[in-house]
Amino acid sequence: MAQQAYMTETDNGGSGPEPRGNRLRRLFDRLLGGWRSDPRIWRRGLFVAACAVLLAVIMLLHSRIPNTIGNLGSLTETFLPWLGLLVPVLLVLALVRKSAIALIAVVVPSVVWLNLFGGQLTDKTADGGDLTVATHNVNADNPDPAGTARDVAASGADVLALEELTAEAVPTYEKALASTYRYHSVQGTVGVWSKYPLSDVRDVDLDMGWTRAMRATVTAPAGQVAVYVAHLPSVRVKMEAGFTARQRDRSADFLGEAIAQEPLKNVVLLGDLNGTMNDRALNAVTSQMRSTQGAAGNGFGFSWPASFPMARIDQIMVKGLKPESSWTLPRTGSDHLPIAARVKVATSGS
Known part of the structure; x- marks a missing residue:
């Protein structure tokens, strides 16, 4: 009875404390009161x-x-x-x-x-997969190539792609990665390091006049995988010309044609494409492959610039392979973040 008397007194404007629900309702009414009137x-x-x-x-x-x-x-x-x-x-x-x-x-x-x-x-990452791949634009002006090599090797990647390699820095990367990766090949300014044997290694023409893309067959325990490594031309935003990307767009068409002619079922593309999956200029590539980040990532996975990532222009894309997880790696001496993914290799009977 005492409890009932207290509540009645409060509801009628007594001096007791006002219930929280009543206070919120009164505040809401005050906020909307001016709107309604x-x-x-x-x-x-x-x-x-x-x-x-x-x-x-x-x-x-x-x-x-x-x-x-x-x-x-x-x-x-x-x-x-x-x-x-x-x-x-x-x-x-x-x-x-x-x-x-x-x-x-x-x-x-x-x-x-x-x-x-x-x-x-939403977090779409999952356990499983039988091949871990990673890619990193190491930056030609990287002040610590050896440290960068050790950092990306620590990711546990079975296959590692590096872009923007300079002739002077290649021996440093080769030495730093030798203990982790038995097989490797460098073509122009891109390279691939693998724990598994490489074969059918060749450069891929991007219509640029020098080599910025390559292809290799990785014979992994789960099966053969065609690995493409590419560094498409940079884009610029200029006041007088806007977003200049004509050379990148043309090179993307050449890359897409090369991938379309690939005879192997399992294909992975690793590299700096200087464009996002939303960019229609990369349609020659994105129309036939899917992003591991979109299929099995957590968040947007922005990779550039490393100081404040705003866009995912570094990509891991697959065809035939099933993405299981995708993530970005810690910052190195580059202006890009490394990215990695774990995929399941499709067998001929799957």
Whole structure:
């Protein structure tokens, strides 16, 4: 009876402490009270609402943005996930403006972003796999190539690809990796190190005038795997020309053609492609292979720049192989992060 009397007194405005549920309800009512009593909530914030709809259209139809002016489409697709940061900004503006129509409009880009990238927010890694691969653009100006070699070898990769090798640094990498990898081959500025035998090693023409891609057969215990290592030309953002990527785009077409003609069933591509999986300019490659990060990673796996990764331009892509896990490795002396993946080799009967 005493408990009942106390509650009655409080509900009627007594001096006792107000229950937490009542306090939250009163606060919520105060916040929305001004909205409900203001007829302008449906007339304010039209600009914010328009920006929200425009953002949704850009994300939804990014492939329709033309590349004729400064490769604007490819530039947008390179940093497409980051457009999601504009959603909370628009939400705050809608709340500040007390605009109901803006709040509703902000839902649209939120749904579009989640549809495009929501899968990246879940952990898709799994146990299993019988081949670990890794790739790293070691940076031609790397001040500590020996330390970088030791760091990437510590990943436990069975097959390791390195890009941007200089003639002066190659002996250092060879010496540092010799105890871990019995087999290796360097073609131009790219190389592959393997714990398993290599055969049918050759360079791959990217129409650049010098070698920045190679192919080798790795005879792993689970079966043969065709390993491609590539470093596509760099892209630049220039005020007068926009996103300059013509040479990279042409080299991607040559690489895609080489992979399409590969006779082996199991294929892995390791390298710095200077482009993301969203970039339509890499379609010759991405249309026939899948990213290990997208299939078996946790998060976006951004790899560049190493100081504050904003894009995954270093890629591990597979055809015939089943990705089981994918991850980034700790920073080395390079401006890129190394990345690694564990895959299951498909047998001829699978």
